[in-house]
Amino acid sequence: MKKILIIFALLFLSAIVLVVARQPSQEQSPNQEALCLITVNGQVYNVAKLRSTHPGGDIYVCDTDMTETFNSKHGIDYGRLSQYLYTP
């Protein structure tokens, strides 16, 4: 009877160890921020944050040159984009 109890205790402990080991890490380094890079007029911008706040909606196609899309609405006013300039 004592042996069976010890075996159950060991099984229970190993189950706890397995559950704890499978927990995904909550830590996220700042370098792992979301990226959505677009090119406008030869400059690369990260518009990841802009996707949810842009008054014109989430029109972004990451990893493409969107100069014409930008110009069609905003003309050549690139100043508003400067805060999104991508610095790797």
Ligand code: HEM
């Ligand atoms: C690559 C494409 C585009 C980029 C990077 C871009 C970026 C921006 C940025 C940075 C702002 C200022 C946001 C703020 O002040 O919080 C803005 C505003 C706005 N965008 Fe865009 N935009 C793009 C294309 C478009 C298109 C195609 C439309 C509509 C068809 C549009 C509609 C608007 C509107 C309505 C506003 C707010 C009013 C204004 O500033 O004119 N955008 N956009």
